[in-house]
Amino acid sequence: IALTGKLRRALENREFVLHFQPQVDVRTLRIVGAEALIRWHHPQMGLVSPARFIPLAEETGIIVPMGEWVLRNACEQARAWLDGGAAPLRMSVNLSACQFRQEGLAALVARTVQACGLDPALLELELTESMLMEDPNAAIATMHELKAVGVRLSLDDFGTGYSSLNRLKGFPIDALKIDRSFVRDITTDRTDAAITAAVVSLAHSLGLSVIAEGVEEADQFEWLRRQGCDEMQGYHFSPPLPAEEFASLLHTDR
Numbered sequence: 732i733a734l735t736g737k738l739r740r741a742l743e744n745r746e747f748v749l750h751f752q753p754q755v756d757v758r759t760l761r762i763v764g765a766e767a768l769i770r771w772h773h774p775q776m777g778l779v780s781p782a783r784f785i786p787l788a789e790e791t792g793i794i795v796p797m798g799e800w801v802l803r804n805a806c807e808q809a810r811a812w813l814d815g816g817a818a819p820l821r822m823s824v825n826l827s828a829c830q831f832r833q834e835g836l837a838a839l840v841a842r843t844v845q846a847c848g849l850d851p852a853l854l855e856l857e858l859t860e861s862m863l864m865e866d867p868n869a870a871i872a873t874m875h876e877l878k879a880v881g882v883r884l885s886l887d888d889f890g891t892g893y894s895s896l897n898r899l900k901g902f903p904i905d906a907l908k909i910d911r912s913f914v915r916d917i918t919t920d921r922t923d924a925a926i927t928a929a930v931v932s933l934a935h936s937l938g939l940s941v942i943a944e945g946v947e948e949a950d951q952f953e954w955l956r957r958q959g960c961d962e963m964q965g966y967h968f969s970p971p972l973p974a975e976e977f978a979s980l981l982h983t984d985r
């Protein structure tokens with residue numbers, strides 16, 4: 732309850748920052764994308780985990796202005812890296828269920844990329860299965876509006892939800908993100924290995940790109956590379972970083 736008040740004031744007090752985690756192309760090992768992840772530095776409480784405040788922000792509706800802030804700042808950062816001479820980089824932003832249901836989401840996204848002078852093709856919105864399955868037909872309509880703006884759509888935490896494969900083919904998405912709970916035991920658990928291999932081939936047969944999350948070890952990377960996974964993200968490459976540190980990684984990556 733007390734936390735809600737603090738969270739409400741956090742935006743105007745500029746207590747949020749974005750960190751960015753690199754997404755690496757498996758073939759070239761180049762950084763091709765960044766996932767924006769919000770962090771809250773409270774002056775007394777210190778760093779508050781998003782696992783704690785995102786659910787609270789969703790319950791209270793604070794997620795809506797917070798989400799607008801994330802979208803705007805992520806696009807401004809992508810623009811700033813381009814202006815600094817970096818090669819075009821995709822920026823991925825997580826949407827919450829609440830934001831996804833908001834009237835006028837596509838218009839907001841269109842205004843934001845335009846205000847930042849960012850090619851919409853460089854913005855990716857990460858959706859989750861649960862937010863699409865609540866009302867699949869409404870979700871498909873919203874996704875088509877977003878695709879009309881020109882952004883990419885990905886399905887985050889894939890495999891943890893319950894979207895049917897039949898539904899999946901009707902979603903106008905561009906990529907699947909394999910949840911890190913499958914990746915963790917990929918080299919030791921035959922079931923996780925089988926599921927992951929199946930997801931990679933399913934994605935490719937639907938014409939989608941596949942990214943594995945939570946890649947922490949070289950042998951997970953090797954295994955996923957052999958399976959034909961397109962991109963990877965995880966501590967093996969880099970944790971989420973403050974913008975300046977991400978930028979120096981971009982420069983050493985050239």
Ligand code: G
Binds near residue numbers: 769827
């Ligand atoms: O970065 P970290 O692992 O601490 O994030 C924890 C959770 O918070 C993840 O599920 C992540 O998707 C979510 N999260 C991080 N940043 C954002 C954000 O900007 N918007 C939304 N909706 N969720 C976020």
Ligand code: G
Binds near residue numbers: 887888946947965967
């Ligand atoms: O739910 P979502 O996939 O958006 O969550 C992303 C979260 O995963 C981020 O909060 C990030 O801190 C965390 N993360 C990123 N890479 C790794 C990793 O290699 N291992 C683990 N355990 N978590 C990771």
Ligand code: MN
Binds near residue numbers: 766825857887
């Ligand atoms: Mn994500």
Ligand code: NA
Binds near residue numbers: 889910911
């Ligand atoms: Na995930």
